[in-house]
Amino acid sequence: MSVTDAPFSVDKPRSPQRPAARRSNFELYSWLFMRLSGLLLVFLVLGHLLIMLFLDDGVQRINFAFVAGRWASPFWQFWDLTMLWLAGLHGGNGLRTVINDYARKDQTRFWLKMLLYVSMIVIIAVGTFVLFTFDPNIGN
Amino acid sequence: MASTTAHSAGAADRAGNARLGGTLYRGDPGMWSWVAHRITGVxxxxxxxxxxxxxxxxxxxxxxxxxxxxxxxxPVMVLFELGLVGAVLYHALNGIRVMLVDFWSKGTKYQKPMLWTILAIWLVVMIPGSYYLLVKGFADLFGGS
Structure with a gap:
């Protein structure tokens, strides 16, 4: 007996049971988005961690005044806004893939994804709202 | 006979898939790099x-x-910071490796050396980084300031 007897069986490429050709390129764009956003996030997030945890006195120096000082600069506002949106979408899309892979029942998959989408909207909306309406004199 | 063949093929998978000349993904370092990418990402x-x-x-x-x-x-939160930095750094480095595998014509050929390279970079960054944070944590915990 030769090795070719291994019981492999694959559907014929054009057999009618196969689902119809896809009509949406959503997964292609999501795949591409993960790579493009990932490349930007490498710099944004590692820079953020370096500044916040290692430079000067790290996390010990962070307080309201420190945040107010940073967000006085449009550069850091733009940095944080970009990072928020890209991280929220990149992380959310990653979790969507994980849920699609491991949820066994359609209902579980549906509700986990609803929970994910709600969390994504909350994170991105709350973060954006805070960045745009931040008031350094809120305590006065 | 066919079942024996299938069985021995399965044994070869677990034994490092020598028979298939490293064409099998399961159990390969490449699979574990993907597992770690998912866990750190989540x-x-x-x-x-x-x-x-x-x-x-x-x-x-x-x-x-x-x-x-x-x-x-x-001070104990330096351990949490260390875990966060370690997870983000691995995810970033492995993400670059994934992009090179996808977009660089020689990416698949060098996927394994690239894995060892990113792990080496991870260690080179994490060793002094851990030292810095742990010393700071200990100083805060026992130094009182």
């Missing part, structure tokens, strides 16, 4: 959720923000 996403909400307290009051941020300043 963990970082959970922290992102918490972190956006704690930062949002700047919109409530300076005091509310300062009180909550104080929890991050406890």
């Amino acid at each position: 963990l970082v996403f959970f922290f992102l959720f918490v972190h956006v909400l704690d930062t949002a307290l700047v919109r409530v009051s300076p005091n509310a923000y300062d009180v909550v941020i104080e929890t991050y300043k406890h």
Whole structure:
């Protein structure tokens, strides 16, 4: 007996049971988005961690005044806004893939994804709202 | 006979798939790099959720923000920071490797040396980084300032 007897069986490429050709390129764009956003996030997030945890006195120096000082600069506002949106979408899309892979029942998959989408909207909306309406004199 | 063949093929998979000349993905370091990419990604996403909400307290009051941020300043939290940096750094380096595998014509050929390279870079960054944070944590814990 030769090795070719291994019981492999694959559907014929054009057999009618196969689902119809896809009509949406959503997964292609999501795949591409993960790579493009990932490349930007490498710099944004590692820079953020370096500044916040290692430079000067790290996390010990962070307080309201420190945040107010940073967000006085449009550069850091733009940095944080970009990072928020890209991280929220990149992380959310990653979790969507994980849920699609491991949820066994359609209902579980549906509700986990609803929970994910709600969390994504909350994170991105709350973060954006805070960045745009931040008031350094809120305590006065 | 066919079943025996299938069985021995399965044994070869577990024995490092020597028979197939390394064409099998299961159990390969490449698979574990993917597993670690998923785990670190999910963990970082959970922290992102918490972190956006704690930062949002700047919109409530300076005091509310300062009180909550104080929890991050406890010396033991350097361990948490270390875990976060380790997870993000691995995810970033492995993400670059994934992009090179996808877009560089020689990416698949060098996927394994690239894995060892990113792990080496990870160690080169994490060893001094851990030293710095742990010394700072110990100083805060026992030095009193």
